[in-house]
Amino acid sequence: MWLWDRGTLQISGGFWLLTAWFVLANGVDLLAVVLAAAGTHELGHYLALRACGAGISRVRISVFGAVMETAGGPLSYRRELVTVLAGPAANLLCALAMVVAGGERWSIPVGANLVLCSFNLLPIRPLDGGRTLELLVSWAAGPAAGEWAARCVGGCTALALAAGIVFLMHCSGGSLWLLPAVIGLLGTAAGEIVGNSDFLGA
Template identity: 35%
Template sequence: MRMKHNGRLKVKFDFSFFAVVAFMIFIDTSGAAVLSLIACILHEGGHLLAMAVCGANPERITFYGGGIALSKSGMESLTDAKRLVILSAGCSVNLLVAAACFAMQGNGTAAVFGAVNLIICIFNALPIGYFDGAEVLELLLTGFVSLRTAEKVKKIVGTVLALIITAGVIVYCVMCGESVSLSLFFVVLFLIQAQLVS
């Protein structure tokens, strides 16, 4: 585990990040692992840019086995509109990049990069665990109910959705006679883990 200081912003590299990157590069022959890492950096860059524009100061960026996490501290004093902009900025960047890539006809690498960005956008928009979609859901709910109730609803929605996705993967594999790929297994495992630790 290594920590670097960049002014007030701390950048932390967890050992699991290097282990997962090395593993993915080793088994990946398409180059999608590297493109996924770039898309994750773009996603967090979107959050950082929105935070700078809205006047919030991130404390820490953590590179870990599950991706890249940005601490969004200092957002409590912001208006709900600014918080919504910050929370949705990462997915917005991925969506814009995906649209730009898909507009490049006949470019295979751009098409793959577009697909990767779209997947990361959809994945982070899920109202599960600590994903952006869950934070957006909680923020929207607090406009109608108490924070405690909003947190309970978020937890229930996340758990139900994680179970539905897991069941969907199992049913698909059984009905189609397909075996679960390693990447799909890790996706389901990551969704469950994200919900459990939230």
């Protein structure tokens, strides 16, 4: 469900709920750090898209981050891989720059960038890792094989992560602060199984 839709920008209800949940659990200061890391990530995607000659027709923001829809025709597999991996690369480079420049005083922003980089490389669509898997298999064996691989690997990974988080919640005494992640992962797994990656409109 898109609770904010202004044509070129769509923000899902799940994003607003996750943001509110995060603030309640961690405070506004840490949210600002995470949003800065997310902005760095999306800037990497944007600059790579522009370098490849693609325009942006729409930005969709959900619990899994932002998805930029391109204008001006499809990119080649090679160029699309570059644009997809540019986001995690931007986070990694930013983290390395802060380590070199500031050391321990930048530890929280460094951690936020590294976590965001690692999270986005999970082989789950619409994350960058899931899209990378789909593109690589499609390039090697065709679009049908790429879709099949992304659905199978993404669905199984999402289910495994959801189970792991539930176990972690149990071990931590029933803490519910990771519950939104479980709901999002289960929705993603169900979407891949039924062939609809926007199953819950997260």
